[in-house]
Amino acid sequence: MITSAMNDSLARGELPRALQHLLDRGQEALADAALPRRRFLKLAGAGGLALGAWPALAADAPANAPAGLKPTEQPEAFVRIAADGSVTVTVNRLEFGQGVHTALPLVLAEELDADWSKVQARLGTNDPAYADPLWGMHLTGGSTALKHSFKQYRELGARARAMLVAAAAERWKVDAATLKTGRGVVTGPGGKRARYGELAEAAMKQPVPTAVALKDPAQFRLIGRPTRRLDAKAKSSGRQDFGIDVKLPGQLTAVVARPPVFGAKLKSVDDAAARALPGVKAVLRVPLDRGAEGVAVIATGYWPARQAREALTLQWDTDAVEKVDSARQLAQYRTLAAQPGARQFEADMAPLAGAAKKIEAEFAFPYLAHAPMEPLNCTVQLGDAGAELWVGSQMPGLDGAAAARVFGLKPEQVKVNVQMAGGGFGRRAIPSSDYVVEACQVAKAARAAGIAAPVRTLWSREDDIHGGYYRPMHLHTARIGFDDKGQVLAWDHVIVGQSILAGSPFEQMMVKNGIDATAVEGMRAPYPLPMRLTVHHPKVNVPVLWWRSVGSTHTAFVMETLIDEIARSTGQDPVAYRLALIGTQHPRHRAALQLAVDKSGYGKKTLPAGRAFGVAMHESFDSVVAYVVEASVQDGRPVLHEVTAGVHCNLAVNPLTVEAQVQGAALMGLAMCLPGAQITLKDGVVEQNNFGEYQVPRITDMPKIAVHIVPSAEPPTGMGEPGLPPLAPAFANALARLTGKPQRALPFSV
Structure with a gap:
């Protein structure tokens, strides 16, 4: 059981850096925004145990629900077992390609001991039962679906299983401890056997247990195995409704x-x-x-x-209203970057002046549209x-x-x-x-x-791309001093960009000392660098919002290309340099990077003429992804040929989903690199309207991608977003080795 006290301690350590303070607001947000506590309808449809219909608009709790259970912990809202043994699991998140429509039912079915061939899923509502169990608010974001609901759905399945076992024990007049379950069937002494569908109606009347024992991971028969998605057939055949x-x-x-x-x-x-x-x-x-x-x-x-x-x-x-002009805006950002501002990190910058080697760099990142396929x-x-x-x-x-x-x-x-x-x-x-x-x-x-x-x-596609909200435009400047061995002596860094949280309900929790936490996530870590980080958040008449992987979309690029540049300028292998920097303090980073290196053949195989390796790694949403890529320049255009990923996301509930998420995130990371992948404004008007002006990768741009997962039995971390940030810097680092020219902006200019 996750108690409120455990909520506080767990959430602090598990939340992405950009959302560390959301829990402070959790219960308040639920009280303000969600519906009141309700009883859950028990539908006897076709003689089955129906636990998952829209809860009635009433304040009464189910008669068999213990007072200590929250709505998010009661199986009545999540599990429906029909007389034919089919199991419908309600998913408390939005499914929009990330695979949660399969992963969460898989987790629940594991503890329920359901027959997976009879499991199906449906999406929930704004009922309190479907709020995030740690944050106390309804949210699909921050790569938290499995991370926050893994234990929740295991316990839901275990509670429903216990109710079925209790019903069988009552029917057969035997001790429940003598009964076993498997693939949707309860078995007992003397060859007794009952399908879940037969027991469902009686199980409805059993008390909902407060505490349940969960399986040892060694007993998992569903979790951790590659599993085809429940929605794959409908989507691939065009029958899925959106x-x-x-x-x-x-x-x-x-x-x-x-x-x-x-x-x-x-x-x-x-x-x-x-x-x-x-x-x-x-x-x-x-x-x-x-x-x-x-x-x-x-x-x-x-x-x-x-x-x-x-x-x-x-x-x-x-x-x-202000009429934003992109060229003028960049000039204004440059002026602002030279001025004093709020500080995220402080460090002594005196060693910068006398450093043997120096890098001065400016990075520019444009506005980006979300551009989902469904407007x-x-x-x-x-x-x-x-x-x-x-x-x-x-x-x-x-x-x-x-x-x-x-x-x-x-x-x-x-x-x-x-x-x-x-x-x-x-x-x-x-x-x-x-x-x-x-x-x-x-x-x-x-x-x-x-x-x-x-x-x-x-909305039309043009409305969607032309009408906001966007990933903010950002400017980074860096002055770095280091010695001949690559030891960084001082790193003076400035970020200029709009706050995505200013004026929102999250500003009070996530904007501290004038700094939006989402703008600086991914800076410095995991490297022990003496960094002074200054942040400016100008107000601009362009609506902005988080974009897949949020601040890491730009911070990872800056950090990983500069780290690579230091390695090149001191004649060091970029992989060895990174491993030396992080030492033994970040074993998950080491494991992900080493896995990508080993599987890619980096340093061992001979690349075709005109190709080079590029490397980058980054942690976001508590998962680490490292890429080793092969790239070239053909007819003045950067080309990405192969991508090898090393992923550390703790337990991979469904390895196929992890693979798909890394593939999709890598493709979206590639999208940031291609010419035309930007939103620009002239006299306040967005200049792009559709995919003709706002470039997205075509099938001919897609590289070969191999995804490898570091084995782990620890509770899963997020995977919807972490595959995106390190792709662009890995690609850029390969191009820098080919051309001798570091990439200082997205999209690329070769």
Whole structure:
């Protein structure tokens, strides 16, 4: 059992550096944003044990639930066993490609001793049962799904198993200790045998045990084995429904005309031509994110709504908002970098002046769009007594609370049905709930106009890329002094970039001394460096947000390319230099790096002419990923040929998921390197609109990737994001060895 006292101690050590203070807010956030504690419906569907339907809107706890159990610890909300023995597990996170739709049911099924061939999964809601058990709020992010819910889902499975065993013992009038379970069957003395489906109804009436014994990892038969994903068939065959596919009776579709400059308001609207088009039901002015205004077109489908939006004649008032220009912004950042600022680290910089060797470097990183394959969408049904949402949300509790505020409802009057999402990378976890609030404003305006039908607000690909929120633009400057052996004497470093948490509900916990914790995560560690780190967070009229692996997207690049440059300038092998720097203090880093080196043939095999090895390693979200890559320059274009990964994520619950996450994260890391992978602004307007201007890797860019996992029996750490940060610096280090020119910016310039 995880007690509240254990929560405090565990969370402190397990949270990613950027989110160390979230637990402080956990219970408060749950009280403010989530629905009240509820009883869980027990459905006897088809004679089965139904533990996982939407909890009733009532304050009563289940009759058989002990008072000491929290909603997140009660199997009634998570497990449904039908009469035919099929088991449905409710997943308390958003599934958007990371594999949690399989991994968490796998963990629960292990302790339940279920027949895996009969296990299926479904997504949860904004009910308190589906909050993160450590943070106390609904969140899919920070690579925490398995890390935080591993023990939770094991205990849920063990409790459900104990109830089934108790039901069998009562039926057979025997001691429960004499019974065994396996593959969905309880067996007892004298050849007694009962399938879970037969026992489910009786098991419903058994007390829910507070304490349960969990398996020794040596007994695992599911956890740790490569397992195909439960959603693979539906997704590969095109039958999987996502949020964008929600279809309700009478449903209408809305698209929104948003201002060309963030925060602008409307001067005038001429909607006569739009209203005249077939299928258009309404054209309505609506408030938008960050104080802006827009126009929603509601129609019978996406295409008539899109055509009507293009027929609008709109005039915008942009006089009162800043019009950002990327070139001018970079110059302003350079000026700011030379000024005093808030300090994250302090160290004596006196040795810098007399150092035998020095490096002075500037790094520039552009804004990046999340660009998920499924554009943003949210379907809203607003009624007299409440509202219901269908959305691929990473924070359904927060989004439900935001919807309640728009409608003037209580949080318990809003139900959020979490939908499968086609990617997100952080864009579906936004403190302002911008696209959800927008959809609710559209639904509210529609109802005021006499439209009672559910309304799906849908963004186009252009809306998604052109409309924010972005990974912030950053500037780094570094002055490093070191000796002939590579010993760093002083490292003076400055980071300039917007805070992604300023003005958000997380600012109070995660912005300390004027420094956003997400902006500096990954700096210095694991190397024992005498670093002085100064941070500036200018306010810019561009909405920004976390992007897959957050601050490590830029800090890992800076750290790992500079460490490599020091090794090259002192004639040292970059692998040996890193191992010497970290010594024996970071065994997981050593293991991951050594595994990647051994499996890649680094230092042993002869590369084809024109190719070079590149190396980088980085820890994020408590997992370490090291890359050894092979790269070349062909016709003036950098080419990544092979990638070998060494991964230390403790216990790999499903090795296939770990492999897939590293492959996908490496590809996204490669995306940062390719020419055209940037968001730029001119006179306040984003210059990119679609994949024609905002480059993403094509299949011809994909290198050969081999993923190797360091064996471990320790509880799992995060894997949704850690594979991204070290890819770009490893690639850059290979290019530097080929060209003699260090890469100081993303995307690359060769």
